[in-house]
Amino acid sequence: MIRRILLSLTILTAAPVALAEPVAVYGKSVWTGTSQGTITDGVVVIDNGRVVAVGPASTPVPAGAKEVRAEWVTPGLISAFSRTGITEVSGVDDTNDAGAGGSHFSAALDAADGFNPDATAIGVTRLAGFTRLAVAPQARSNLFGGQGFLANTSGAVDSVFRDRAFAFIMLGENGASLSGGSRPASWTTLRGAFDDVRFFGARYMSHNEGNVLTRMDAQALMPAVKGDQLILFQARRASDLNAVMDFAEANPSLRIAIVGADEGWRVAERLAKLDIPVMVDSFSNLPASFSQLAATGENAKRLAEAGVTVAIVNLDNDDHLAHLASQIAGNAVANGMAFDDAMRALTTAPAEIYGMPGLGVLAPGARADVVAWDGDPLEVTSAPTAVYIDGEAQSMVSRQTELRDRYRTLDESQRPLAYKH
Amino acid sequence: MRLRNLWLAAAAVLALAACDAPGKGSAKTPAFEASADPFPSTYKAYPSGTLLIWNATVLDGIGGRIENGSVLIQDGKIAAVGADLKAPEGAATLDARGKWITPGIIDNHSHLGAYPSPGVDSHGDGNEISGPVTAEVWVEHSVWPQDAGFTRALAGGITSLQILPGSANLFGGRGVTLKNVPARTMQGMKFPGAPYTLKMACGENPKRVYGYGRGSTPGGAPYSRMGNVAGYRDAWIKATDYKKQLDKAKAGNGEPPKRDLELETLAGVLNGDILVHMHCYRADEMAVIMDLSKEFDYKVTAFHHAVESYKIADKLAEYGACSSMWADWWGFKMEAYDGIAENIPLVHNAGACAIVHSDSDVGIQHLNQEAAKAWADGKRIGIDIPMEEAWEWLSINPAKTLGIDDKTGSLEPGKMADVVVWTGNPFSTYSKAEKVYIDGALMFDRDDPANNPVMDFELGQPGEGDRK
Structure with a gap:
């Protein structure tokens, strides 16, 4: 694409x-x-x-x-899916602003509020050649993680250049667990939340609670539901990816991307047809869960060859080692992906997914992120x-x-x- | 360079001596000796022919590099390594032009089989969290040989690996060394003659799991790092007494103590039969543990993770412990906060024993790349280690920590033919293990689907037999 x-x-x-x-x-x-x-x-x-x-x-x-x-x-590499800068030491709760399991709110949580440009991982990421980050909140209280943002890795106080860049929604096994225990519960929650937003005026005229969302969460989700904001779904299993695509077909105005997509190669043609980009971790080649049975190191290659826009990310460690995406992209090449496709997966593909013109390329007029x-x-x-x-x-x-x-x-x-x- | 680990070899020899001790007759050998072998290996090398692999860049794993070199495999062993080897009559030959040959990689820190794929709760068999001292458990009793992770590791050139229990406990239990061959049983993978190991852990994990009751205080001891050390000392005092009673009984002076699985393992360490592998991140804690080991007269064979080894590389060299390290993991907890990319080369440069380990079902698939990162990061700060020397981090050094360096870990005549043919320079991201031989038998061939194992769990599932 x-x-x-x-x-x-x-x-x-x-x-x-x-x-x-x-x-x-x-x-x-x-x-x-x-x-x-x-x-x-x-x-x-x-x-x-x-x-x-x-x-x-x-x-x-x-x-x-x-x-x-x-x-x-x-061009400066782009870390397409990370938690870099919203946690200093992952295991030290006081320093970890990636998710909030105890919060009353979900879709309204704005990850940019937790960003610290002084986080030590920012410098480490920059020294690895990454100049831009997409940062997603973790979904902890329900399947709506909240609002993700885009930042540069300069460490400057004003390094966030677009907050509320996308809404992050967890599906699959984790989404099921966050919704009460099943995939049907996830989808009921998701559809209910979209209805809350669509009928916002009626639902929240006299109440603070909708069927699913609080007033603030419904407000925050509004641009996504209207198709003005990217929705980033996390899903791995082929059937989950198909469910997202069914949802996309039923709601053609939505802007959708998928992170995970371990079994994406099995539905690559449909992803390409619907123009849904994916962000994959090419190291995923184990049946690490029942949602990754068909995981293969050739996933990125097969998706790219089918015409899907592919970004490559590190889902195993997305905060301190998100920059290993470049090693992972190299391994995708070793598994048959074209070198140019692997480079695009770290540059032009994330720039396209998030709408960052002038980044991810070296061309006259482009922003001078150069490594x-x-x-x-x-x-x-x-x-x-x-x-x-x-x-x-x-x-x-x-x-x-x-x-x-x-x-x-x-x-x-x-x-x-x-x-x- | 290799002399720094002589004590390990010595320990291994002692262990073998203990196993082989004649005189009293096997019927009278007490079953509770640590050297006893109640779950013996049933592994036998698979059939292999005579094979000359030639025309490759050969890293022998002990500092040697031969351009246009050859490796001759005969009867499952390395028969010769050199520049101008001739194929014996009837031998198969493999022209490996442009390819590289190395010893098989040995990962001395894996949880494959104990935390297998899929990682569902029912499969969480890697940590006996029930108490801070569980030296009585043996991780081999948790190893599920159908873990697909073994096959992915094989495709990454792993020919032997140590499975360790987790790091929740002060004493986590015994580790086991496996040949990376698919088998129906754990015993079918067990490395013949490898000594047992003991997993211990420093720092945050034990105090978090016990003292803080995994998040809900109060739990029980240990609650702090000082509680950790008191816990080790308490256990070693008991083990010292137990060993004393055992030694007396052996000398015909009194009854042996009541059999105790926990103390049996600890006494095995004090005897030198069991090698200690200790999870420890912080430099200051490693220094305390080295003193502790002197107090009770045992040796720490390797510190694992050892994220701060670079801060005390001189002391580690002097003591003679290996450090099993990641190339770049850091920041996920306080004791990993000071991780740096040059840890491995700095340890090596100080004359201490460096090892690249995985602790990961993903990392184990590309330990060559992890070594390459560390090697390159060292070079950038002026520590220019020849590649053939850096390969010691991947094979011979881990072999030493497992007491199997007399059998494998390098391409030397007489050793097991655990050999990897790489598509190119194995320090390149783009190179892959093309053929993996274990005891001379071709166990993996990237270009031949018939030579790619598929685990039971994967049969009849989406992705069965797919390229991974």
Whole structure:
């Protein structure tokens, strides 16, 4: 899908305020995510927060531009499904704002309210080449997790660039359990909630409670029900995916994407026909639950080949290690996915799913999220050497690199290591 | 480099000596000795022919690398490794041009079979949470050989693995070492002659599970890290007494103590028959445990997870414990907060024994990639470890911690032919294990569906026999 869509660069959001010096990032390989493909010996020129030129190394660059040289250059990667930045230490409840099992509210919970750009995982994620994050709340009190948001990984106070970007809804086994114990309970809850929203005026005229949702939850779900906001369903089993597609056909105005989709390859043609994108974890190849019996490492490949828009994510650890999506994408390639499809799954596909024009590609006019790598970005042995967000060079320091530098040598003969900082 | 683990080899030899001790006659050998073998291995190597794999890049697993090298497999053993091997008459040959050959990967931290797929409650057999000291349980009694995870691990080049009980308890029970061959029974997978191991755990898990009653206080002891250590010491005091009584009885001086499964295992550690594998994240806790082991005269063979080993790599080298580590897991709990990507190379660089482990049914499928990440992250800070040396993290070092390094873990003549042929450089994401030999028998062939095992659970289910 994505590869056939021309990016509409005229509707880019406002350029960032800070104007950094022009930069020319030279790469032996430059993966553009556009019809330019991968340029051998290419350059990406950045100025005023934008990509201004992409082409062969001979492309003219502005006078005084800083030169950066790398093996590979790519757009900033996009973490398409994460909890990065809404939890500091997953197992320490005080620091974990991903879900709220004890809350009276559900669909209204806005994950952006829990985002902390200082979370240590943000730096770790940025150093792995990811410049943008989609962050989803966890569904804990019922199948409505709440509102997800989009952020950059700069660590700046204003790094959330779109809150209420999507509504997250849990289906399948987990959704059943959150709804009282069965899939029928999930679907009854879901349909009831949609009715609450559709008949909002009548239902909530004199009450705060609908059939399913509180007034605030119904209000929050309204844009999704109207088709103005993306709904992200989590579902794994083929029958669950078909149920989502039945729902999509019955409600054609909805904007739907699916995360999980472990058995997606079995219903790939229908997903493609309905233009429903999926976000899959290509490491899922075990019958880890009765909803993943047909899981295979070839899922992403088969979905992409069927024409489905595919993003690749790490569902095993979506907060501190969401950035392993690039390793997972590399494994998808090892399992037969085309390299370009795997790269798109980390760039243009999430940009399309969430509607982020100008991100995920290297093209004149695009936002200058650019990563310089010391090798093929899908190789586990590679790492970024420079990261730009909106044209600004980012810090390559994280709490992890500071710990590393402190303990690089263990000599305490003169002073304790605590004085090394 | 390899000398640092000599004590392990010595321990293994002692263990074997204890097993083989003649003199009193088997009828008189007390059944409760830790060296007894009431659930013996029934594994026999599957038939294999003579095979010369040639024209490959060979990593022998003990620091050697041969370009255009060959490996000769005969009678299930490595017969020769070299540059110019000739196929004996009648031998099959495999031209592995562009491919790589390594020893099979050994994961010394897995819960496959004990927490199998599907991960439903009925399958949760990995942790006997009923008390903080459950040294009496043996995880082999939980291993379900139909776990599809074993087959996925095989496709990732895993030829042997240690199954450990979970880390809820101070003493979690005995671990078991398996050959990664499909079998109808656990005994059919059991690594012949491998010593038993004991799982212990530091830190947050025991105090959370017991003291905090899994979230609802108050529970029982331990409630704190100091409670953990008191719990270990209390158990070792009892075990020391038990062993004393056993030794006396053996010397013909008094009656043996009443049989006690828990103390039997702990006494087995004090005898050197059972190897200690201890889950421990924090550097300061590992330092306490090393002292504790000296107090009771036993040895910690390996610290597992060891997320902060880099902070005390010098002390670990001096003591002689291995660290079984992840490449990059961190942040999921307080004691994992200081995890860094260079842990493994920093430990290696300090002369301590480094191991890449999985603790995961996903991670076990690509331990080569996990090693590759650590190797590359080391290189970036100037720790340039040759690949052939880094492979020690995957085979020979874990083999040492399981007391099986005299049998497998490297491509040396006389060892079990546990061999992986990779489609390319195994430190590349794009390479896959193409053929996996266990004791010389081809147990997995990526290109031949007939040589891909399918577990009972998968039969008749969607996805049966599909490429995984």
